[in-house]
Amino acid sequence: MKLAVCLYKYFAYGGLARDFRRILELRRDAGDEIDVYCIEWHGADVPGFNRIDIEVSGLSNHARVHDFYQQVKPQLDAGNYDLVIGFNKMPGLDLYYAADPCYLAKAQQDWHYPVTRYFGRVKFYSDWERAVFGPDSHTVSMMISSVQRRLFEHHYGTPAERLVDLPPGIDPQRTRPADWQQQRQQLRQTLGLADDDFLLLMIGSGFKRKGVDFAISALAALPAPLRSKTHIYVVGEDKQQPFVQQAQQLNVAGQVHFMGGRDDVPQWLQAADLFMHPARSENTGTVILEAMVAGLPQLVSKACGYANHVEQSQAGELIADPENTAAYATLLTSMLQPEKLQTWSEHALNYARTEDLYSMPEKAAALIEHLVEQQASNKQ
16 A cells, blocks of 8 residues: 655654554555655654655644645655545545644633634634534544544534544553662662662643743742651753743752753653653543653552552642642652552552553554445445
């Protein structure tokens, strides 16, 4: 099969990039030819993918996205592809991977919406979302969040048969290895941490959306004895300076560490005592489950789509309002007890053994093949 894949921006360390790679690598290994159209690509090429860079122009993001579409559309319409797959919303897709939340649901919360709905950025992205989820579209969407599925159904009346639910797609290699204690001690020694120090781990780009500022405020509000032996390590790429300044102002700069994007995330998951994800918004939060299968206790915002897994597994605590520093610090204080952390870790590992948290790439790859066969059958 010959597949066209549209992806605006590729960041090697991002969750979307990992999902994109793992799904399409399965199709590549099955012998499919894969053309990837993109605007930006940050990271090494993926072997076997034919990357096609599109140079775009425009003063705004949506103008550049529109220019991308205008340049790519003739290639997609030429009839050379068996399936057109999008990892961002745009017209003309046969299949869409729904990593992004419902734009219209968020836009309607803005008091400007009665006016902005008719022009500019809001109209553009609403129209393109409708091109994917509207009742007149033929696009099938791979859904990874039950919450977002309900929102798309509510706002667009999308027929149920065009929304295919997928399980999570955690890489099985992220599960706790046999030598995890050795990995843990090795990294902690490298960091200069004592055995009774607490390593609080945050993973992901987009530090503000992930709630790094909330975590820093909570750290500063911990009781002094606990605060002195607690460190936050942030793994991911974004502008650090505003958060460095915040830590300096709160006198915890020596305990907040920005490590950049890294290839050794599994080792960090073993070295940490608690995974924190106090996000302002998060469609799913794949890193929550990656931490869980590694046996790491969780402190997660209820705004995350995968927060339900933390609740079901009893592998940690949820926080409704991480902006409430006093409540956050109180909860964190109660959690940083070795006995509690050990219990949550055992619950996380048990959940990882008994739930399907892994098969998303295989089921997505199978869906691609099914749709190609279905389209071929319809043409006969």
